[in-house]
Structure formats: C-alpha cells, structure tokens
Amino acid sequence: MTKWLLRSMTELSSRKWISRVTGRFAQSPASRRFIPRFARMYGIRVEEAEKRLEEYSTLNDFFTRRLKIGLRAIDNDPEALVSPVDALITGAGEIKSGTILNVKGQDYTVEELLNRSPRTENYKNGYFIVLYLSPTDYHRIHTPVDGTIVEREHIAGKVYPVNEFGLRHMRRVLSRNERLITYIRHAHAETAVVKVGAMNVSSIKYVEPLHDKVTKGEELAYFEFGSTVVLLTEEGTFFPRGDLQTGLKVKMGERIGTIVSR
Known part of the structure; x- marks a missing residue:
C-alpha cells in the first residue's frame, strides 16, 4: 500500500510545470540563503568547489558549480x-x-x-x-x-x-x-x-x-x-x-x- 501511494505521488509530482517552478526558484536570488543548508544536508565537499559558498548567487549556480582546476585526474591513455x-x-x-x-x-x-x-x-x-x-x-x-x-x-x-x-x-x-x-x-x-x-x-x-x-x-x-x-x-x-x-x-x-x- 505504501509503495503504491509513493508511486502515485511521484506520478502526480513528476510534471514539467512542477519542475519549471522548482527550477525558477533555484535560479532566483531568494534561493541563495539555502545554499549552506543544502550543502550540509547532502554532505557536499564545499572545499572542492571553484568558489566560496558566499560567491554563488543562486542555489542553481551552486548546484552547477565547477571544481577547482586540476582536482580530477584524467586518464590520458588514448584507449x-x-x-x-x-x-x-x-x-x-x-x-x-x-x-x-x-x-x-x-x-x-x-x-x-x-x-x-x-x-x-x-x-x-x-x-x-x-x-x-x-x-x-x-x-x-x-x-x-x-x-x-x-x-x-x-x-x-x-x-x-x-x-x-x-x-x-x-x-x-x-x-x-x-x-x-x-x-x-x-x-x-x-x-x-x-x-x-x-x-x-x-x-x-x-x-x-x-x-x-x-x-x-x-x-x-x-x-x-x-x-x-x-x-x-x-x-x-x-x-x-x-x-x-x-x-x-x-x-x-x-x-x-x-x-x-x-
């Protein structure tokens, strides 16, 4: 019963307009204050980010962050x-x-x-x-x-x-x-x-x-x-x-x- 209910709720919530609303909020200046909370909630390694938390203007800006240069090694073997x-x-x-x-x-x-x-x-x-x-x-x-x-x-x-x-x-x-x-x-x-x-x-x-x-x-x-x-x-x-x-x-x-x- 619980699984059916969760599936039904997901079907109802998985609509483009809800994603658009969520996306608009994440791109708004109002979302900026949620960045530290979001980072703590998910255990994000903020020290890897290209910029300091306070330099990100929106939650979306933080979520799509780049990493510090050279932080990931690329295997350069051609194969x-x-x-x-x-x-x-x-x-x-x-x-x-x-x-x-x-x-x-x-x-x-x-x-x-x-x-x-x-x-x-x-x-x-x-x-x-x-x-x-x-x-x-x-x-x-x-x-x-x-x-x-x-x-x-x-x-x-x-x-x-x-x-x-x-x-x-x-x-x-x-x-x-x-x-x-x-x-x-x-x-x-x-x-x-x-x-x-x-x-x-x-x-x-x-x-x-x-x-x-x-x-x-x-x-x-x-x-x-x-x-x-x-x-x-x-x-x-x-x-x-x-x-x-x-x-x-x-x-x-x-x-x-x-x-x-x-």
Missing part, C-alpha cells in the same frame, strides 16, 4: 574510456540483442532509450554503463573519449526520479524521461552519452560554445539538479575494467575500461 561524471554505477553489462538487462530489476531496449534512432543497430550487442548522480555529487558532465561529435539529439519526456525508488518502482524511467544524447566517434568506434533528466530538473544544458571536436575530460554538459548518464558502446569496442560493477563509486576522469576500434 581509456573515462567516467564522464562523479557517480554511482547502478547498472553495467553486455547488451543482449538490443536489450539492456536488469537495471534495478527492469530491462530496457536500446531502441527506446535512443528514441528509435537509426544508430540503434550500432549498439544492439554492445556494452552499457548507468551512472547515477546524487545531490551530493558534482553535476557537470565531461567527454569520456577523444573524438568527434557526429550527432546531438534532444528527446522531450517526463521528469520522473532516477534514484533507487524511481528506477526500481517506476515504469522504465530511463527511456521515458527527457534525454539529451551525444554520439561521439573515437577513431573507428562510437560511444553514445545519454543524459537523462529527473524530477525537479529544470533542464539539461550543453556547455557553450558548441563544437564537434572534443578532448577527453573537457566539459560537455551539465544537469540543473541530479540525474543519470547512460554510456553505450558498440559491439566489440569496449572492455570494462575488472572491478566494474553495480555499486562502484567513480570519479570524473577515472578509467572505467578500454575502448578499441572495430
């Missing part, structure tokens, strides 16, 4: 695929005939995740990694490989939560929520960076100016409040590091596997 975010891995494994298996008890198809893109075929027997960003985490998204952006796609959708409850008890959240997808070609292999919006996220934004040639570790986009990134690699192009599994906490720039050309 290293690095984590694009600070996150908890909530799913990882081989894609079986176009199906992403057992992400918090639910299966997804690559076709629905990629909005039936013609590129779906490239990933039907590839590898997936689901990276969840909690409110505690740094929320800028970086490029996982050197390469060229060959396509960007925005998919409008819902704003359901992508936390433990949302992924386990809401129906197919990763493929129903708003998504911003970036396809990056690295030598002769391609990686899809799927940025999934969440409840109370006002938007997912690219870092401007946009350009197609990207370097591993450079800023790609950012979330305005927490969410999830799904990485997809093509068949036969990715070999995960030995300890890559659900429950592993990773930092941006940390090697999560090796990517090779087909």
Whole structure:
C-alpha cells in the first residue's frame, strides 16, 4: 500500500510545470540563503568547489558549480574510456540483442532509450554503463573519449526520479524521461552519452560554445539538479575494467575500461 501511494505521488509530482517552478526558484536570488543548508544536508565537499559558498548567487549556480582546476585526474591513455561524471554505477553489462538487462530489476531496449534512432543497430550487442548522480555529487558532465561529435539529439519526456525508488518502482524511467544524447566517434568506434533528466530538473544544458571536436575530460554538459548518464558502446569496442560493477563509486576522469576500434 505504501509503495503504491509513493508511486502515485511521484506520478502526480513528476510534471514539467512542477519542475519549471522548482527550477525558477533555484535560479532566483531568494534561493541563495539555502545554499549552506543544502550543502550540509547532502554532505557536499564545499572545499572542492571553484568558489566560496558566499560567491554563488543562486542555489542553481551552486548546484552547477565547477571544481577547482586540476582536482580530477584524467586518464590520458588514448584507449581509456573515462567516467564522464562523479557517480554511482547502478547498472553495467553486455547488451543482449538490443536489450539492456536488469537495471534495478527492469530491462530496457536500446531502441527506446535512443528514441528509435537509426544508430540503434550500432549498439544492439554492445556494452552499457548507468551512472547515477546524487545531490551530493558534482553535476557537470565531461567527454569520456577523444573524438568527434557526429550527432546531438534532444528527446522531450517526463521528469520522473532516477534514484533507487524511481528506477526500481517506476515504469522504465530511463527511456521515458527527457534525454539529451551525444554520439561521439573515437577513431573507428562510437560511444553514445545519454543524459537523462529527473524530477525537479529544470533542464539539461550543453556547455557553450558548441563544437564537434572534443578532448577527453573537457566539459560537455551539465544537469540543473541530479540525474543519470547512460554510456553505450558498440559491439566489440569496449572492455570494462575488472572491478566494474553495480555499486562502484567513480570519479570524473577515472578509467572505467578500454575502448578499441572495430
């Protein structure tokens, strides 16, 4: 009964207009006084932030903060695929005939995740990694490989939560929520960076100016409040590091596997 009630409340609250209202408040000067409380509540390591707390003009400004320069080491091995975010891995494994298996008890198809893109075929027997960003985490998204952006796609959708409850008890959240997808070609292999919006996220934004040639570790986009990134690699192009599994906490720039050309 409790689970049903929570699910129903989430369905009702996960509407675009509520996210817009929440987003407007987070971007208002009135939200500034909540920054210290927010940082304490979530145990955010404020010493890592680029600026002092009092220098942030809004809660959103703090949430989308940059880190001090050089705080995250980027694995510069040309064949290293690095984590694009600070996150908890909530799913990882081989894609079986176009199906992403057992992400918090639910299966997804690559076709629905990629909005039936013609590129779906490239990933039907590839590898997936689901990276969840909690409110505690740094929320800028970086490029996982050197390469060229060959396509960007925005998919409008819902704003359901992508936390433990949302992924386990809401129906197919990763493929129903708003998504911003970036396809990056690295030598002769391609990686899809799927940025999934969440409840109370006002938007997912690219870092401007946009350009197609990207370097591993450079800023790609950012979330305005927490969410999830799904990485997809093509068949036969990715070999995960030995300890890559659900429950592993990773930092941006940390090697999560090796990517090779087909």
